[in-house]
Amino acid sequence: METTYSQLSQNLYIHHGHVNTGIIRDGNRAMLIDPSGATLQTTLDELGITKVEQILFTHHHRDSTSGFPIPENIRIGVPETEVQWFAKVETFWNAPKFRWHLYNYHPHNLMLSSSISVTDKYAEGDELTWGSSDISVLETPGHTDGSVTYLVDADGQRFAFTGDLIYDEGKIWELYSLQKGQQTTDYHGFLGARDELKESLEKVRKSLPTALIPTHGIIMNNPDDAIDKLLDQLDYCYNKYVSISALRHYFPKLFTDFEGRADHMPIRKGKTPPDFLRHYGTTWLIISENREAFVMDCGSPNVIKQIQQLIDEGEISEVTQFWVTHYHDDHVNAIPEFQQAFPCETITDAIVAKVITNPMAFRLPCISPAVARVDRTTCDGDSWQWNEFKMTAYHFPGQTYYHGGLLVEGHGVRMFFSGDSFTMAGIDDYCSGNRNLLGKDVGYEKCLRLIQELKPTHIFNCHVDQAFDFTDKEINFMLDTLAEREKCYTDLFPWDHANYGMDDQWVRCFPYQQGVKAGDNVTLNVEITNHSDEPRTAIAKPILPSSWGIEIEPKGTTILPKTDGQIQFSITIPSDCNDSGRVIIPFEITYHNRPLGQFRETILVIK
Ligand SMILES: [Zn+2]
Numbered sequence: 018m019e020t021t022y023s024q025l026s027q028n029l030y031i032h033h034g035h036v037n038t039g040i041i042r043d044g045n046r047a048m049l050i051d052p053s054g055a056t057l058q059t060t061l062d063e064l065g066i067t068k069v070e071q072i073l074f075t076h077h078h079r080d081s082t083s084g085f086p087i088p089e090n091i092r093i094g095v096p097e098t099e100v101q102w103f104a105k106v107e108t109f110w111n112a113p114k115f116r117w118h119l120y121n122y123h124p125h126n127l128m129l130s131s132s133i134s135v136t137d138k139y140a141e142g143d144e145l146t147w148g149s150s151d152i153s154v155l156e157t158p159g160h161t162d163g164s165v166t167y168l169v170d171a172d173g174q175r176f177a178f179t180g181d182l183i184y185d186e187g188k189i190w191e192l193y194s195l196q197k198g199q200q201t202t203d204y205h206g207f208l209g210a211r212d213e214l215k216e217s218l219e220k221v222r223k224s225l226p227t228a229l230i231p232t233h234g235i236i237m238n239n240p241d242d243a244i245d246k247l248l249d250q251l252d253y254c255y256n257k258y259v260s261i262s263a264l265r266h267y268f269p270k271l272f273t274d275f276e277g278r279a280d281h282m283p284i285r286k287g288k289t290p291p292d293f294l295r296h297y298g299t300t301w302l303i304i305s306e307n308r309e310a311f312v313m314d315c316g317s318p319n320v321i322k323q324i325q326q327l328i329d330e331g332e333i334s335e336v337t338q339f340w341v342t343h344y345h346d347d348h349v350n351a352i353p354e355f356q357q358a359f360p361c362e363t364i365t366d367a368i369v370a371k372v373i374t375n376p377m378a379f380r381l382p383c384i385s386p387a388v389a390r391v392d393r394t395t396c397d398g399d400s401w402q403w404n405e406f407k408m409t410a411y412h413f414p415g416q417t418y419y420h421g422g423l424l425v426e427g428h429g430v431r432m433f434f435s436g437d438s439f440t441m442a443g444i445d446d447y448c449s450g451n452r453n454l455l456g457k458d459v460g461y462e463k464c465l466r467l468i469q470e471l472k473p474t475h476i477f478n479c480h481v482d483q484a485f486d487f488t489d490k491e492i493n494f495m496l497d498t499l500a501e502r503e504k505c506y507t508d509l510f511p512w513d514h515a516n517y518g519m520d521d522q523w524v525r526c527f528p529y530q531q532g533v534k535a536g537d538n539v540t541l542n543v544e545i546t547n548h549s550d551e552p553r554t555a556i557a558k559p560i561l562p563s564s565w566g567i568e569i570e571p572k573g574t575t576i577l578p579k580t581d582g583q584i585q586f587s588i589t590i591p592s593d594c595n596d597s598g599r600v601i602i603p604f605e606i607t608y609h610n611r612p613l614g615q616f617r618e619t620i621l622v623i624k
């Protein structure tokens with residue numbers, strides 16, 4: 018990439034690498050804000066800067082804090098509430114609570130791969146000077162909990178270094194960082210940090226900056242306009258989310274402000290399930306005429322007890338088939354015990370099977386370390402007979418991409434077991450980490466088209482006692498809303514499709530984590546989903562520990578529209594490697610000529 022920089026005032030320069038780095042100069046010395054990436058050095062050389070003496074970071078994300086070799090013995094200042102994520106980041110990587118059963122995403126997964134030393138912590142109102150410039154600190158949470166804005170008064174103007182609060186007029190870099198719980202966990206908090214973001218932007222506005230300088234994005238010379246456009250766009254997008262959200266069924270209080278809006282789908286009434294069904298926890302159970310049972314999901318040992326009781330009481334004779342709807346822990350935690358207690362065939366969708374048989378290979382919301390045995394995997398449309406019922410399995414990328422749906426026909430009814438994908442209030446896409454893709458034939462578009470075609474008499478959700486259905490009009494309303502969302506969310510991001518800003522996993526390492534030993538040959542693999550309508554090139558380079566002394570050249574690939582591509586690296590762990598425990602290997606990614614910095618990581622656990 019060509020190195021560029023711009024000069025904003027006599028002493029303030031911005032290096033435009035994969036992020037914007039502020040360079041406040043004082044003769045041949047400089048203070049840097051958000052230095053990241055190797056190309057920065059070229060700009061410093063061109064400007065004749067020979068000494069970087071101080072660094073400020075707006076927030077802890079790895080893609081804006083890594084890749085520029087930090088000189089020794091310099092001052093490094095970070096937001097006070099994020100010191101731990103700079104100076105003791107191993108406490109993140111080594112904590113099981115940040116690896117399994119993930120319901121909270123603060124901090125989220127763009128963490129530094131190893132700690133850096135911090136000399137200064139900054140909080141609201143702190144002031145410092147550098148050369149002829151004065152710098153003051155605003156706490157501006159939103160993009161991360163501890164993000165700060167540095168107001169730089171240089172040469173008679175005020176420049177606000179706002180981190181990733183805003184990308185450009187009306188745009189943000191991505192929204193999965195805004196996933197945040199309000200009354201519950203972050204898991205339920207789609208765009209939940211938008212109020213914080215809004216307050217932070219208002220605070221920045223009040224400080225009357227001449228320009229906003231985002232970490233990712235375009236310098237904004239009309240801050241008022243840029244902020245107003247973003248707040249309007251966020252409100253519009255959030256309204257299109259709430260209007261068909263399943264969450265209105267579970268947490269009506271979160272949405273009282275939206276009640277009765279004409280552009281919101283009214284909530285359906287439930288209906289009584291057929292009497293040959295039982296519901297325990299997240300498990301639905303079908304009892305056939307010969308008293309055999311078909312069980313779906315097992316999230317807790319209590320379910321095993323309930324089923325044992327049905328057997329003891331003679332209501333069922335045995336469990337003969339077991340179906341897993343999706344990988345979330347509240348559906349799979351007790352599968353190993355279930356499989357011990359009830360030896361029967363375990364069936365699931367082929368994409369779900371990948372996760373539940375090898376959870377170590379994934380980092381996803383609500384993931385369980387429990388490993389399940391799968392005896393048979395299904396593909397979209399596979400059918401089989403179970404006693405008097407006809408079962409048809411589908412890949413059903415509803416609540417999560419890693420999700421199946423099951424049509425059960427018999428006794429004069431057509432029952433669709435949607436896992437967690439719908440409630441009477443609509444669709445269940447409140448966690449952006451679940452990969453709810455927008456577009457034709459993917460995500461809920463695919464699910465709703467299937468429901469439209471199959472016309473089930475009863476739809477079931479694992480967390481809801483009652484059955485329900487949708488009218489044609491409601492299905493069309495949801496489809497129209499999704500089409501509108503695809504447009505308005507695409508406008509919210511600096512990408513040619515909304516999914517780049519919404520799909521936390523569009524670049525991912527597979528496997529995410531693997532166990533290795535010194536001397537092993539290991540394959541590191543990056544998967545990339547091209548969400549665009551045109552082919553895209555992607556280049557990846559793993560950043561190995563420098564002590565390994567291995568030079569790795571970047572590799573690239575071209576990915577066809579709406580498909581996944583892979584880039585693989587084969588490395589040998591040095592036989593004298595004395596790292597033990599977790600080694601975090603970030604990947605530098607360049608996508609369609611846009612460098613993204615150290616964007617994703619894989620974990621090697623060295624024995
Ligand atoms: Zn960031």
Ligand SMILES: [Zn+2]
Nearest residue numbers: 343345416437
């Ligand atoms: Zn779920």
